[in-house]
Amino acid sequence: MSNIDLSSRLSSVSRRGFLAGALAVSGAAAAGALGGRALASEAADAKKAASSAASSQQEAYVDVDEVISQSNADGSWTFTDQADNEVTIASLPVKRMVMLQHHSLDMVCQLKQQDRVVGVEANWDSDLGDYMTTVFPGIQDVTLGSNLSEWNVEEIAALDPDIVIAASQAPQDAVQQLRDMGVPVVIVSLRGEGKQEEAQSPRLADADAAYTNGCEWAIKVLGHLTGADEAAAAIWDFVEASRETVDEAVGDISDDQRVTAFVPMKEDKTYGNDKYVGCMLLRAGGVNVAAADIQGNGSYTVEQLANWDPDVIIIQDRYMDLYESFTTDEKYAEIRAVKEGNVILAPYWTKPWGNPDTDSMALGELWLAHEFYPEKVPADEVQQRATDFYQQFYGIEFTDTVE
């Protein structure tokens, strides 16, 4: 909690207020901060009642700085992962890591600790992008058959890992089998608020706080595991600095001024309420139109999209087919955002995803704010931050150009 300063807490509450207002049928969306807060707490109460896993916020958000400062008498380290499992690592730093969670893999590369990685999930290419081959030469040599949700336990065990980093949709039997063999498995969900019933469709009391806390926890725990605490702290400082810039530029956008945005995924699905991209949009002065009707990841129809009538449609560049169909398929042609040419391709380094990566927060939110309000967040500022981030953390040159 201490890492989240008061102003950001407050603004996140008012952002929640917007979501709650959109959820409620009453037209109170544009109500003031007070009304928004009342709605937010109501919505939060309802969510808590609905979600068996959700405990109070005070318990849900752990102070990660405190977590990494502790250690056992024998030099081992015990902590609780993001699915409420207690994990003990015999000695730090770990030497052999198996990364079955792509955000974490990315973060380990930002920490420049990829040498410790002895196995990565099968679909890193489509989950993260081509840039990984530059960031992590030889990644093909350590690519496994296992992916986020399907594991080959023998393949993993054969690597004799010190630790396995897993996604929240990891197969539970396989996780248990590895733990029984004495291999520590850490679930990284990138959210606070503990284990969720549906891994991809969480119900969160405060989405913005949960993802902020979850992402900070992930980078700092990974930093601690790999002996790169300083780098992790530096990355997080970078995130907070970026967020401050964004907040200064677009933090005072009133709810009725927000840019309405729609972020589709493949197979006619989209990110709904309580997904990180919604928080990202709110921070950048936009709002996710699907959050009003869809909880978590869900299917949408063209008709819904027509009703939502978003100002912009943001498509991740890992879904080029989708961009193709949105810009050419006749059925989308008369949707206002398409008609006015506001289908935006989000470049690989912005990561407007369901769960946050550090660069989603450090660069993505900034980029979105620039896209929505170019006069408030100029392109060269985004270019500079991205160049710095790539230089400082990945240690490679940033080759994209922000327009």
Add this chain to the structure above:
Amino acid sequence: MERMGESPDKRPETGPDTGRADGEAPQRAPEGTGTAVAAGSSEAGTPGVSRSAEFVRGRRRMTWLVPLFVALPILAVLVSLTIGVYSISLPDVCRIVWCGITGTKFTSDAYANPQLAYNMVWTVRLPRVVASSLVGAGLGMAGAVFQGVFRNPLASPYTLGVSNGAGFGAAIAIVLGLSMGFTQGSAIAFGLASVALTFAVASRSSRSNVTLVLAGMLISSLFSSLVSLIKFVADPAEKLPQIVYWLMGSFSEVSFDKLVTILPLYVVSVVVLLCYRWRLNVLSVGDVEARSFGVNVTRDRNVAIVAASVISAVAVSVSGIIGWVGIVVPHLARMITGPDYRRLLPVSLSLGAVYLCVIDDVCRALTTAEIPIGVVTGIIGVPLFLFFIYKKKVNW
């Protein structure tokens, strides 16, 4: 038997020899047919008009069937076009359809962007509604044909293995990452291949009727196993959900392009079967009887089976596997028309279109996260079928 829609005043007496197909008039039996029966019979009718002519005139004609069963699918399509989250009223839908047909521009003050409403009807809803109607009509008709030629109330368009064959074709194409068009083509090809295989297996036996059904079951389960194998090896993150979704059946991926590719095969097969409707009557009475009546049983049955299989295969290629329509619809139709294929086939077409169109509306309207239609037809179809059995409406 109530005589609905009989119109005695409108039918002029036609001579027995008019309108014959091949000019072969039925000759009166040499000895005078009526005389042996009842001497007093002629007194009942008008002088000069035989009782048989009177009988023909008085036969119940279901003239009301034609307009009703033409109107029903049109109505179903129009109403279906109003269903959707984006609200467009029925009058507006009619206007939009009219504008589309006449090529005029749709204008209205009721919409921020009338062109969006137009697009919603023409590019989003219409392909889907038309597809569900076509598939429903096709499966209904094919089911009626299969039940007739196999004289089996449980025969369906999938009896000869079309569905699993097509499922295999689609699954292979999906795993190989082929385009939508290729997936559709592969589904049709393998659907028909499985029927061909079924024929090949059954041709070893002289009692082809029973063996065909049996061979169909075998080939069907062979392809079903192959589909399972493909599902097993398919990439669980990318391909498997696609395969599963395809197998469950859905109209959400449908487009006019998809429909246009199947249309020629579909239309030809439907026309062939409609032309065959009297022949199907004869075939459905029995092989021996049909042969005695002068029907080339093997050839004509094969023509009917192939045509019905083609319809089934192209239907499956559009929508994935949608079960029960091909069983329930013919029974529904038979309740209305009786077994006579001259009426049963057109009514099956019409009812099938309405039935699947309405079920797809339910799928679209109930939730935004769509329920696969194949699941719904099963859930609705099975109780409906049990109801027929309970009411003894599955009559033979």
Add this chain to the structure above:
Amino acid sequence: MRLTVEDVSFGYDASRKVLQGMTFTYESPDVMCLLGSNGVGKSTLLKCIMGELTPTSGTILIDGRPVRSYSPREMAHRVAYIAQTHTPSFSYKVIDVVTMGRTSRIGYLANPSDSDVQFAYEQLEYLGIERLAERPYTDISGGERQLVMIASALAQQPEALLLDEPTAHLDFGNQFKFVRLVERLRERGMGVLMTTHFPDHALLLGCTTAILTNGGVGAQGPAGQVVTEESLRTIYDIEINIRDIERRRVCIPGSMTDPLGREDRSSGAGKFETGSTRRP
């Protein structure tokens, strides 16, 4: 129509012959009865004539042409065949079933016209069952259904009817009525070739009769000459007495004094031996 059956044999497999060396001729509009014990291959013979089965040897000609060379439609114009049993499937109306007899008389893809229906109805009238016209033919009695099938056959306008044991499923009264129907058909000029288990019927009709045995046709000729006590004894393997009573000639199975074999068990009475036990 002239039917020539020449040395026809048939077997479902090579070792077991169901039919052996059948030779006879039939010419419409004659009435002809084929007599023979169970399993001698009467039904098989009719199926061979209809082209449903292909004889393993021998030739079957209709009007000098092999039956297999006839198209079903051409065949239907010559012979109508009514099988021993018919299992109805769909509940067609009687008039529709009879109209189906018109199929070979209308265009390939045509539907029957009103005059076809009228003609069909006249066949029902001829058989006195026009009251059944609108009834589902699944709901009528077996005897009525037999008549319906005959009406269909007549609607077909063939030169001869080929009937496989037409009286097998009829009651005592209907059996006799049927014989009278055959006589009416003959008067109408319709040929009838039928298999039967009742030599009385052959005698009653006084028609040409052929006696089929396992080795071929035993005899062919007018019933009065062919149906004798000796020939029947050979066919049925029991004692048969033929008596003239007033103007009727009847066959009486069994001894005139001890029909149930109470006094003479050695005669084999009471033991069944049928051809079908020899069948696969």
